Amino acid sequence: MIIGxxxxxxxxAYHLTAMGETDVVLLEQHKLTDGATWHxxxxxxxxxxxxxVTRMLERSVELYDRLEAETGQxxxxxxxxxxxxxxSPERVLELKRLTTMAKxxxxxxxxxxxxxxxxLFPLMSTTDVVxxxxxxxxxxxxxxxxxxxxxxxxxxxxxxxxxxxxxxxITVDGRRATHVHLAGxxxxxxxxxxxxxxxxGLEIGxxxxxxxxxxxxxxxxxxxxxxxxxxxxxxxxxxPDHLVYYKPDGQGLLVGGYEPDTLPxxxxxxxVPFQRQLLEPNVDRFAQLAALAMKRTPVIEQAGVRSxxxxxxxxxxxxxxVMGRASELDNFxxxxxxxxxxxxxxxxxxMMAEWMLEGRPSLDLWxxxxxxxxxxxxxxxxxxxxxxxxxxxxxxxxxxxxxxxxSRGVRRSPLHDTLRARGAVFGSRGGWERPTxxxxxxxxxxxxxxxxxxxxxxxxxxxxxxxxxxVALVDQTSFAKFEISGPGALAAVQWLSVxxxxxxxxxxxxxxxxxxxxGIECDLTMTRTAPDTFYVVTGAAFGAHDLGWVRAxxxxxxxxxxxxxxxxxxxxxxCGPLARDVLDIVSEDDVSNAAIRYAHAAEITVGAxxxxxxxxxxxxxxxxxxxxxTEYAAHVYDVLRVAGERHGIADVGYRAIDTxxxxxxxxxxxxxxxxxxxxxxxxxxWRVNLTKGNFCGRDALVxxxxxxxxxxxxxxxxxxxxxxxxxxxxxxxxxxxGFTTSxxxxxxxxxxxxxxxxxxxxxxxxxxxxEVYGYGHRATRHDGPLYDPTNARLKG
Ligand SMILES: Cc1cc2nc3c(=O)[nH]c(=O)nc-3n(C[C@H](O)[C@H](O)[C@H](O)COP(=O)(O)OP(=O)(O)OC[C@H]3O[C@@H](n4cnc5c(N)ncnc54)[C@H](O)[C@@H]3O)c2cc1C
Numbered sequence: 163m164i165i166g167x168x169x170x171x172x173x174x175a176y177h178l179t180a181m182g183e184t185d186v187v188l189l190e191q192h193k194l195t196d197g198a199t200w201h202x203x204x205x206x207x208x209x210x211x212x213x214x215v216t217r218m219l220e221r222s223v224e225l226y227d228r229l230e231a232e233t234g235q236x237x238x239x240x241x242x243x244x245x246x247x248x249x250s251p252e253r254v255l256e257l258k259r260l261t262t263m264a265k266x267x268x269x270x271x272x273x274x275x276x277x278x279x280x281x282l283f284p285l286m287s288t289t290d291v292v293x294x295x296x297x298x299x300x301x302x303x304x305x306x307x308x309x310x311x312x313x314x315x316x317x318x319x320x321x322x323x324x325x326x327x328x329x330x331x332i333t334v335d336g337r338r339a340t341h342v343h344l345a346g347x348x349x350x351x352x353x354x355x356x357x358x359x360x361x362x363g364l365e366i367g368x369x370x371x372x373x374x375x376x377x378x379x380x381x382x383x384x385x386x387x388x389x390x391x392x393x394x395x396x397x398x399x400x401x402p403d404h405l406v407y408y409k410p411d412g413q414g415l416l417v418g419g420y421e422p423d424t425l426p427x428x429x430x431x432x433x434v435p436f437q438r439q440l441l442e443p444n445v446d447r448f449a450q451l452a453a454l455a456m457k458r459t460p461v462i463e464q465a466g467v468r469s470x471x472x473x474x475x476x477x478x479x480x481x482x483x484v485m486g487r488a489s490e491l492d493n494f495x496x497x498x499x500x501x502x503x504x505x506x507x508x509x510x511x512x513m514m515a516e517w518m519l520e521g522r523p524s525l526d527l528w529x530x531x532x533x534x535x536x537x538x539x540x541x542x543x544x545x546x547x548x549x550x551x552x553x554x555x556x557x558x559x560x561x562x563x564x565x566x567x568x569s570r571g572v573r574r575s576p577l578h579d580t581l582r583a584r585g586a587v588f589g590s591r592g593g594w595e596r597p598t599x600x601x602x603x604x605x606x607x608x609x610x611x612x613x614x615x616x617x618x619x620x621x622x623x624x625x626x627x628x629x630x631x632x633v634a635l636v637d638q639t640s641f642a643k644f645e646i647s648g649p650g651a652l653a654a655v656q657w658l659s660v661x662x663x664x665x666x667x668x669x670x671x672x673x674x675x676x677x678x679x680x681g682i683e684c685d686l687t688m689t690r691t692a693p694d695t696f697y698v699v700t701g702a703a704f705g706a707h708d709l710g711w712v713r714a715x716x717x718x719x720x721x722x723x724x725x726x727x728x729x730x731x732x733x734x735x736x737c738g739p740l741a742r743d744v745l746d747i748v749s750e751d752d753v754s755n756a757a758i759r760y761a762h763a764a765e766i767t768v769g770a771x772x773x774x775x776x777x778x779x780x781x782x783x784x785x786x787x788x789x790x791x792t793e794y795a796a797h798v799y800d801v802l803r804v805a806g807e808r809h810g811i812a813d814v815g816y817r818a819i820d821t822x823x824x825x826x827x828x829x830x831x832x833x834x835x836x837x838x839x840x841x842x843x844x845x846x847x848w849r850v851n852l853t854k855g856n857f858c859g860r861d862a863l864v865x866x867x868x869x870x871x872x873x874x875x876x877x878x879x880x881x882x883x884x885x886x887x888x889x890x891x892x893x894x895x896x897x898x899x900g901f902t903t904s905x906x907x908x909x910x911x912x913x914x915x916x917x918x919x920x921x922x923x924x925x926x927x928x929x930x931x932x933e934v935y936g937y938g939h940r941a942t943r944h945d946g947p948l949y950d951p952t953n954a955r956l957k958g
Contacts, residue, residue, distance in 0.1 A: 168358065175313065189327045199309050251292070337491050371490055381424070419451035424550055441473060586813065599622050628812035630738070634738050677859055691763070826949050830903075833903045878902075878918065878944070880914040888904045
């Protein structure tokens with residue numbers, strides 16, 4: 163049951179039927195394309211910063227190449243290529259990086275000269291253009307026609323498409339949507355439902371109690387009058403420095419763009435009716451873009467403006483698509499929030515059909531997965547200001563480490579104000595304000611992100627060294643925490659985990675939870691706090707995801723309960739070689755190595771507070787994660803600070819955590835490890851216990867071990883000063899063989915570090931090149947962690 167007859171809904175219907183499902187019904191309240199699809203500009207670009215999202219978009223192009231022949235419906239597909247301009251040295255670096263990335267994804271993108279770019283797009287002035295990139299397989303398509311073609315393809319294979327059929331409510335029974343109610347009184351029973359309602363996605367989600375962060379903002383483009391001797395076959399053009407894009411449109415041009423002050427649409431609900439409707443053009447707001455466009459294409463002045471189109475463009479709380487299965491229900495899917503649904507529609511429909519019929523898409527799409535959102539993302543208060551900010555940044559060049567400025571301060575640790583007073587500079591993650599670094603006396607507590615050495619570099623280095631040589635406090639309250647308990651808890655966690663979870667009470671177990679392909683769905687710790695209770699700790703942004711994975715993969719016979727503990731406990735990480743000296747002063751309990759061994763937990767006192775102390779951490783030093791009932795957090799922090807004064811105890815933020823964990827070889831879920839890679843490939847085979855009995859993914863892991871892996875996660879040291887941040891190309895003999903998944907500066911080893919997967923045939927060599935913003939740097943691959951490979955510092 164597909165709700166919504168825009169390009170997404172029709173593409174899902176097309177792909178469900180292509181995969182053999184014939185019992186497919188699509189419901190559209192008006193006529194197909196009447197939402198946002200009919201007035202889209204129709205540009206189809208493929209390259210994104212994520213390999214899998216790019217692959218998804220490549221599938222759109224593959225489909226558009228054949229759709230007309232297959233369905234007999236003309237789609238007006240122009241595979242004319244796309245140009246992207248760079249007008250500053252930073253943009254050139256970005257372009258080089260994109261081009262290297264594109265090539266490694268198999269896209270034939272090339273850097274070309276401004277002269278060559280002008281030959282392809284003769285209407286532009288190139289006075290300020292430094293370089294351009296050309297991707298010949300991009301193009302543009304007629305949005306309404308391609309949607310009709312997808313609908314026709316779906317109908318040809320048995321899908322029923324009902325126009326003028328509005329969904330008014332949905333019956334939910336337990337965790338399943340069971341019946342869809344239509345205006346006029348009809349009721350249809352449903353097995354799987356997908357919400358492809360674009361900017362109405364929030365309203366449809368509400369019908370079943372699923373929170374869907376889908377909204378809309380105003381987006382404008384102008385159509386010029388006819389241009390004399392309009393060149394034929396011009397590519398599309400993106401000019402990010404001028405915030406505009408172009409598409410040939412008959413005898414004229416279509417010019418759209420992303421201004422900084424767009425307006426949200428439908429803040430108090432989408433008006434009823436809203437069918438095939440445009441918004442009042444905002445000439446004043448578009449004037450800033452028009453002025454920039456005139457500079458690039460002075461011909462606009464002679465051609466004049468034929469019309470200015472203002473339409474609501476679907477958007478989400480983080481400007482990326484909202485796809486996958488809603489965590490609230492077992493059979494309710496979402497495919498909304500598509501800012502560029504014409505480009506993505508073909509491939510996204512395929513991914514959704516796989517998600518619905520096979521349980522997951524063939525590509526890991528975590529950056530687009532609905533489970534990346536938390537409650538606050540779905541509120542209007544958060545979404546609208548953030549959407550406007552993100553929209554205005556669409557073409558802006560953001561240096562690494564840039565933070566959003568709107569919708570901040572939503573979730574704050576009890577230590578927030580204390581840490582601010584101590585110079586904390588905050589970043590946001592999962593809505594939490596988290597200290598990223600602490601400005602020392604005399605340093606302004608403000609980020610100045612840079613493509614090279616950012617202003618926090620030295621302060622982070624000091625924090626890093628404080629952890630390595632003294633003792634530090636890190637506020638890690640933002641960790642997501644939940645408890646799995648009940649008579650079936652042990653069996654449940656044994657099934658979920660690759661590690662053996664049947665350890666004595668008090669053991670902290672680091673484990674991966676794999677899918678049936680052996681891919682890593684979660685990377686977390688579980689502490690056995692009672693024979694039938696496991697306390698789970700995972701990343702701030704992964705709570706909904708990991709909780710959803712656990713819920714979906716345990717028995718629903720009532721033998722297991724899950725309790726979210728995130729708000730119940732603050733977390734203070736006390737770490738560094740002198741950490742025990744500090745803890746000893748403030749605890750009434752024995753915190754010696756004999757009393758609390760590495761990877762073990764104990765209930766202890768800290769000051770007057772009851773604390774669950776987990777002897778584990780992410781920085782590679784002696785330390786405890788102190789899980790504290792929230793109201794005691796400020797007290798615990800105070801007593802630790804006072805006790806640590808004599809050792810020069812430091813406040814440390816998340817940027818130092820990252821530099822520390824990279825030296826120690828610790829991975830980060832969503833970049834270094836994902837559902838696409840297995841523990842064998844990620845170097846986490848030491849966590850896999852094949853003798854403990856069956857568990858999710860075991861068969862696939864056994865088979866892969868017998869076959870052998872085809873890639874391996876490697877650690878590299880860059881042999882020159884550079885500031886990689888992840889996403890850099892890894893080269894052997896001039897050919898890209900992989901991409902870095904994480905990168906940062908190792909302040910103890912004094913060199914930049916990167917992780918990345920390389921094909922197994924290269925995984926034993928040592929000499930590589932890593933390309934940072936277009937410059938290749940010699941990089942040496944190292945076996946094992948760069949810091950404390952024997953774990954002596956953890957266990958002492
Ligand atoms: C000015 C402008 C230019 C754009 N240019 C481009 C571009 O160049 N390239 C690109 O890729 N994208 C572009 N886009 C974005 C593109 O339009 C969208 O990404 C795409 O149309 C989204 O498709 P959709 O199917 O998700 O949503 P929609 O097309 O809005 O479809 C959702 C459908 O759900 C239906 N519906 C809602 N509620 C109900 C209900 N209760 N019952 C039944 N049906 C319901 C609606 O009537 C609607 O038809 C542009 C958008 C705008 C505004």
